[in-house]
Amino acid sequence: TSENRRYDRVLLKISGEALMGDQTFGLHPPTVERIAREVQSVRDMGVEVCMVIGGGNIFRGLQGSAQGMERTTADYMGMLATVMNALAMQGALEKLGIHTRVISAITMNEVAEPYIRRRAVRHLEKKRVCIFAAGTGNPYFTTDTAAVLRATEMNCQAIFKGTKVDGVYDKDPEKHDDAVRYDKITYDDVLQKHLKVMDASAIALARDNDLPIFVFSLDEPGGFRGILAGEGTFTRVT
Numbered sequence: 001t002s003e004n005r006r007y008d009r010v011l012l013k014i015s016g017e018a019l020m021g022d023q024t025f026g027l028h029p030p031t032v033e034r035i036a037r038e039v040q041s042v043r044d045m046g047v048e049v050c051m052v053i054g055g056g057n058i059f060r061g062l063q064g065s066a067q068g069m070e071r072t073t074a075d076y077m078g079m080l081a082t083v084m085n086a087l088a089m090q091g092a093l094e095k096l097g098i099h100t101r102v103i104s105a106i107t108m109n110e111v112a113e114p115y116i117r118r119r120a121v122r123h124l125e126k127k128r129v130c131i132f133a134a135g136t137g138n139p140y141f142t143t144d145t146a147a148v149l150r151a152t153e154m155n156c157q158a159i160f161k162g163t164k165v166d167g168v169y170d171k172d173p174e175k176h177d178d179a180v181r182y183d184k185i186t187y188d189d190v191l192q193k194h195l196k197v198m199d200a201s202a203i204a205l206a207r208d209n210d211l212p213i214f215v216f217s218l219d220e221p222g223g224f225r226g227i228l229a230g231e232g233t234f235t236r237v238t
């Protein structure tokens with residue numbers, strides 16, 4: 001497979017909800033393990049893998065602030081939720097024998113490494129999976145923006161955004177039968193049409209740094225590996 005490998009280093013972004021399985025909250029360990037195996041199959045291709053996992057399955061800043069909490073406090077809680085998800089994923093990956101580091105934007109040395117760019121790069125060179133937790137470390141941001149930021153800092157060649165559907169559609173395909181999937185679309189179209197790929201700051205940051213985003217379905221077994229080989233259905237945002 002190494003002849004047709006196109007990527008040396010990539011970042012996989014998944015939402016916290018991807019770890020819920022059929023539940024409405026929290027973590028579903030078999031689902032975490034399934035995604036860990038998807039990561040394993042890509043790492044087995046020799047690709048260096050970074051991950052960013054959201055926190056929406058546990059806590060979202062906007063929800064907290066809608067209920068009267070101070071927004072910044074609620075956002076910090078959301079960031080802490082991403083650390084819990086990162087630890088769960090680390091556990092699942094290490095069960096598969098994959099050396100994994102959780103690297104947190106908020107220092108908590110007992111559970112995760114602090115983010116030091118050069119150190120993270122070294123981990124990747126040693127083929128350790130790096131899970132970047134706690135988002136950007138700042139309130140008012142999202143883990144999508146954190147994913148683009150870290151992917152850029154780590155010189156990833158692309159971001160792979162695993163979702164419930166196999167790409168970007170002109171309208172929500174779970175609500176509209178006539179929704180049409182784009183094979184490729186520009187960052188500017190995503191912004192102008194308000195398509196729900198990633199939030200606007202993440203898209204703009206990806207555009208300004210020429211970082212391609214591949215949107216694909218995480219429910220498709222072998223999907224992540226397939227997309228890296230250019231197979232399966234997906235949308236390329238460039």
Ligand code: UDP
Binds near residue numbers: 015016082136137143
């Ligand atoms: N968050 C934040 N700054 C960041 C990243 C995340 O404040 O840089 C907070 C924010 O409150 C957000 C929550 O963490 O609602 C969980 O992240 P996100 O909503 O991106 O998770 P996802 O939707 O991907 O599960």
